Amino acid sequence: MDGRLDVTETTPENACPIAPVVDIVFSRWTTPVLWTLHEYGRQRFVELQRRIATITPKVLTQRLRQLERDGLVHRTYHAEVPPRVEYEITELGRSLAPLFATLAQWSPNLERVEEARRAYDSREADANPS
Numbered sequence: 512m513d514g515r516l517d518v519t520e521t522t523p524e525n526a527c528p529i530a531p532v533v534d535i536v537f538s539r540w541t542t543p544v545l546w547t548l549h550e551y552g553r554q555r556f557v558e559l560q561r562r563i564a565t566i567t568p569k570v571l572t573q574r575l576r577q578l579e580r581d582g583l584v585h586r587t588y589h590a591e592v593p594p595r596v597e598y599e600i601t602e603l604g605r606s607l608a609p610l611f612a613t614l615a616q617w618s619p620n621l622e623r624v625e626e627a628r629r630a631y632d633s634r635e636a637d638a639n640p641s
């Protein structure tokens with residue numbers, strides 16, 4: 512087998528085989544959580560929340576649970592007083608590092624995207640005056 516998917520049967524997964532990966536890795540808040548755990552290592556909930564300042568505690572809890580379920584994050588409970596919980600990225604989660612590095616290399620193109628948006632919006636405004 513050469514690593515390619517058999518696309519003889521049309522399903523959403525083989526119409527775009529990366530779609531399931533995108534759903535897992537790029538769902539809202541997943542990337543910042545994984546990047547933070549990869550960059551800074553094991554962290555407590557409050558540390559993660561502090562580093563991802565715009566995420567609410569409820570959403571962070573939901574995202575961490577989903578990432579743990581997906582095998583990308585490991586949760587460790589320490590039975591102490593007070594109890595302590597730490598999160599860290601798993602080996603499976605670390606395997607996404609090359610993908611994140613590639614995206615980081617592409618990020619200088621964001622300026623070109625903004626230029627294209629401004630040009631488009633300008634054309635739209637000219638075509639549809641109020």
